[in-house]
Amino acid sequence: MSAPYDSARSPGEPQTSAAGLAAGLIDAETQRREQQAEAQKEVLFADELLPGVGGEHLTLRDGLAAGGSVTFLTLAALATLDELESATLGILAPDIRDSFGLSDAAIVFISAAAGAFLVLGALPMGWLADRYRRSRVIGAAGVMFSAMVLASGLAANAFLFFLARFGVGVAKASNNTANGSLLADAYPIGVRGRISAVTFSSARTAGALSPLIVAGIATWAGGANGWRWPFLVLGLPTLVVALWAFRLPEPQRGRHEMKSVLGDVIEDARPMPISVEAAFARLMRIRTMKTAILAFSALGFSLFTGSVLSNLWADDHYGMSTFERGVWGSVTGVAVLALLPFVGPWYDRVYHRDPARALVMLGYLLLPSVVLLPLQWFMPTGWAFMLVGIPGGMLSSVAFAMTAPIMQSVIPYRLRGLGAALGSLYIFFVGATGGAILSGLISNAYDPRVAVLVLGVPASAVGGLLMVRSASFIRNDLSLVVQELREELDEAERQKEDPENIPVLQVNNIDFSYGHVQVLFDVAFDVRRGETLALLGTNGAGKSTILKVVCGLGTPSRGVVRLGGRTITYVAPEQRGRYGIHLLPGGKGVFPDMTVRENLEMAAFRMRRDVGRRDQQFAYVLDLFPDLAGRQSQVAGSLSGGQQQMLALAMVLMHEPEVLLIDELSLGLAPVVVQELLVILERLKADGLTMIVVEQSLNIALAIADRAVFLEKGQVRFTGPARELAERDDLARAVFLGREGG
Numbered sequence: 001m002s003a004p005y006d007s008a009r010s011p012g013e014p015q016t017s018a019a020g021l022a023a024g025l026i027d028a029e030t031q032r033r034e035q036q037a038e039a040q041k042e043v044l045f046a047d048e049l050l051p052g053v054g055g056e057h058l059t060l061r062d063g064l065a066a067g068g069s070v071t072f073l074t075l076a077a078l079a080t081l082d083e084l085e086s087a088t089l090g091i092l093a094p095d096i097r098d099s100f101g102l103s104d105a106a107i108v109f110i111s112a113a114a115g116a117f118l119v120l121g122a123l124p125m126g127w128l129a130d131r132y133r134r135s136r137v138i139g140a141a142g143v144m145f146s147a148m149v150l151a152s153g154l155a156a157n158a159f160l161f162f163l164a165r166f167g168v169g170v171a172k173a174s175n176n177t178a179n180g181s182l183l184a185d186a187y188p189i190g191v192r193g194r195i196s197a198v199t200f201s202s203a204r205t206a207g208a209l210s211p212l213i214v215a216g217i218a219t220w221a222g223g224a225n226g227w228r229w230p231f232l233v234l235g236l237p238t239l240v241v242a243l244w245a246f247r248l249p250e251p252q253r254g255r256h257e258m259k260s261v262l263g264d265v266i267e268d269a270r271p272m273p274i275s276v277e278a279a280f281a282r283l284m285r286i287r288t289m290k291t292a293i294l295a296f297s298a299l300g301f302s303l304f305t306g307s308v309l310s311n312l313w314a315d316d317h318y319g320m321s322t323f324e325r326g327v328w329g330s331v332t333g334v335a336v337l338a339l340l341p342f343v344g345p346w347y348d349r350v351y352h353r354d355p356a357r358a359l360v361m362l363g364y365l366l367l368p369s370v371v372l373l374p375l376q377w378f379m380p381t382g383w384a385f386m387l388v389g390i391p392g393g394m395l396s397s398v399a400f401a402m403t404a405p406i407m408q409s410v411i412p413y414r415l416r417g418l419g420a421a422l423g424s425l426y427i428f429f430v431g432a433t434g435g436a437i438l439s440g441l442i443s444n445a446y447d448p449r450v451a452v453l454v455l456g457v458p459a460s461a462v463g464g465l466l467m468v469r470s471a472s473f474i475r476n477d478l479s480l481v482v483q484e485l486r487e488e489l490d491e492a493e494r495q496k497e498d499p500e501n502i503p504v505l506q507v508n509n510i511d512f513s514y515g516h517v518q519v520l521f522d523v524a525f526d527v528r529r530g531e532t533l534a535l536l537g538t539n540g541a542g543k544s545t546i547l548k549v550v551c552g553l554g555t556p557s558r559g560v561v562r563l564g565g566r567t568i569t570y571v572a573p574e575q576r577g578r579y580g581i582h583l584l585p586g587g588k589g590v591f592p593d594m595t596v597r598e599n600l601e602m603a604a605f606r607m608r609r610d611v612g613r614r615d616q617q618f619a620y621v622l623d624l625f626p627d628l629a630g631r632q633s634q635v636a637g638s639l640s641g642g643q644q645q646m647l648a649l650a651m652v653l654m655h656e657p658e659v660l661l662i663d664e665l666s667l668g669l670a671p672v673v674v675q676e677l678l679v680i681l682e683r684l685k686a687d688g689l690t691m692i693v694v695e696q697s698l699n700i701a702l703a704i705a706d707r708a709v710f711l712e713k714g715q716v717r718f719t720g721p722a723r724e725l726a727e728r729d730d731l732a733r734a735v736f737l738g739r740e741g742g
């Protein structure tokens with residue numbers, strides 16, 4: 001790779017001075033930034049074309065009817081039953097400690113780790129939710145939850161108890177990921193706020209009742225083993241609901257977005273598996289999502305530790321009794337529950353008119369705490385302290401309840417499970433864990449009040465302001481959702497009209513960035529079966545980057561890659577390899593200390609179980625490269641540059657590629673070697689192989705390519721027959737200049 005080349009200068013005016021070169025580079029970078037700023041500003045569609053915006057306002061009843069209320073009731077029941085046992089570890093800690101002969105530190109460790117397990121489970125659950133029938137994932141997670149809760153009650157020793165709690169945490173992670181994803185596809189966009197509010201209320205109520213129920217069952221059972229009974233009693237109902245969940249219908253992914261934007265639902269009968277890495281790379285490019293996650297992570301610093309710190313302060317500073325603090329906790333809990341029935345419908349109404357406004361309003365719900373917190377913590381009496389604390393707590397909690405609907409609207413529908421997992425990782429690991437550690441340290445060094453003032457107040461301010469800021473991105477992010485859906489519809493229609501003529505590879509509307517630097521802008525081209533396409537362009541134009549995007553080594557921030565009509569944008573590189581996309585990278589691509597034969601055997605590793613096919617492929621490759629056939633025992637590092645390039649090509653061919661991507665075929669090779677390589681490529685072409693060849697030399701490209709794509713500064717400037725490019729003086733000259741300059 002090399003720095004951008006100033007293609008505007010003519011061959012007669014070489015820029016020899018360092019200052020001239022620097023000026024050229026600064027110029028090129030300024031142009032790129034302008035291009036990037038322009039691309040990011042772009043809001044492509046009017047508000048009423050965005051998913052879930054405009055049109056008729058839906059009642060909750062109509063919304064639920066659209067997806068059948070069974071799904072909602074089952075998932076709300078699961079979330080609620082999960083919460084019913086949430087107080088077990090807290091309430092029963094002394095009994096469990098005595099029963100297993102543990103120290104205080106050990107039981108505290110098990111309780112704290114149980115929270116972390118929930119976060120650990122988010123990733124696998126999200127991954128499963130994006131790949132498989134969600135009803136099965138939810139059913140299996142429910143059965144696992146139930147079994148693990150029962151196992152907690154039956155555990156014979158502390159280690160088994162710990163393992164059971166690990167299972168409970170992991171299984172519970174399905175609530176945020178798989179359940180959320182299923183709800184989003186089961187019910188229309190217009191009721192997401194209300195659905196989330198009702199589920200949240202129901203789970204919160206169960207959470208509030210949990211201590212009472214757990215303590216009640218343990219007391220009723222009595223004795224040294226009384227602590228085991230709450231687990232045994234509360235584990236069973238989940239099993240019944242989980243078995244029922246297996247039967248829930250599986251709605252098509254993204255159907256409500258499709259209906260809202262396209263008025264129609266497109267079937268994707270054979271969706272490709274999604275890689276976690278690509279999904280995360282794509283998700284972190286959704287600016288609304290990124291900012292909202294950061295907002296809630298910041299807020300986590302005050303949200304998760306607020307209650308503990310307040311209780312400590314109420315006890316130490318105001319001398320409030322446990323009972324008084326209990327009453328206060330319940331009043332705050334009830335106040336949140338009282339507000340939720342209003343906030344769900346309110347969110348849905350505002351979002352329906354203007355999604356950006358919904359985010360601004362959520363940000364505003366978080367900001368009053370900036371004033372209320374300091375006020376609360378300097379109150380003269382305990383009761384005043386409690387009373388002033390209630391409104392801030394209420395507002396933050398209801399804003400938190402609306403995280404799910406926000407995420408569901410901006411995350412691409414194929415990535416909902418992993419998107420929710422990413423959100424959980426940030427919010428709980430950064431917000432909750434980071435908040436807990438810092439609050440603990442500050443609180444120990446000073447007191448809880450200092451911890452809240454130093455941490456809680458800025459966290460609320462940052463959280464609220466980030467939320468308000470996220471509002472400025474949502475139109476753009478939703479526009480991208482619309483654009484992707486429209487592209488899918490166009491493609492579905494094209495495939496229906498002409499099913500015989502689907503390009504083997506499609507690259508559509510691709511934007512790609514390295515960090516914050518965007519280097520591809522709206523790149524699009526097709527490759528037909530058996531065709532050879534040359535990718536040409538100035539240095540640094542983005543040719544190698546396109547190959548990375550096609551073979552999965554880079555995830556685009558926008559756009560689609562398809563293989564044989566199937567979307568592979570988020571498919572892992574090794575999986576793409578299995579589907580037939582292979583890259584021959586520029587530079588040395590062999591193991592220098594191994595012999596030629598060993599190199600080829602490494603490449604044939606995949607076929608180790610199919611000896612017949614392996615031998616056949618060996619024969620094919622050795623026939624193509626007779627020079628290598630005679631050097632099989634020679635160490636690869638001792639071959640000439642050209643022979644090494646041939647060996648690298650032979651190794652890629654051992655994988656039986658369907659689409660072969662070749663980066664810089666002729667780089668650093670003598671013309672005579674390049675000629676030999678061209679003869680081989682001709683033969684591969686005759687054998688029907690589809691190829692994309694990145695080339696600096698126009699002559700070489702013209703010699704092998706049927707069609708050419710010319711790139712400049714990350715944009716396609718020309719697509720057409722290769723010989724037409726040769727006639728385009730302006731572009732052809734840039735390639736030659738690039739060659740000279742590179």
Ligand SMILES: Nc1ncnc2c1ncn2[C@@H]1O[C@H](COP(=O)(O)OP(=O)(O)OP(=O)(O)O)[C@@H](O)[C@H]1O
Pocket residue numbers: 001002003004514519537538539540541542543544545546742
């Ligand atoms: N890993 C990377 N991190 C950051 N920037 C990168 C990275 N790789 C490439 N770039 C930049 O991305 C732009 C496109 O690079 P790319 O290698 O795709 O261009 P190219 O057309 O293949 O050029 P060349 O023929 O010089 O290799 C260039 O500005 C380059 O500096």
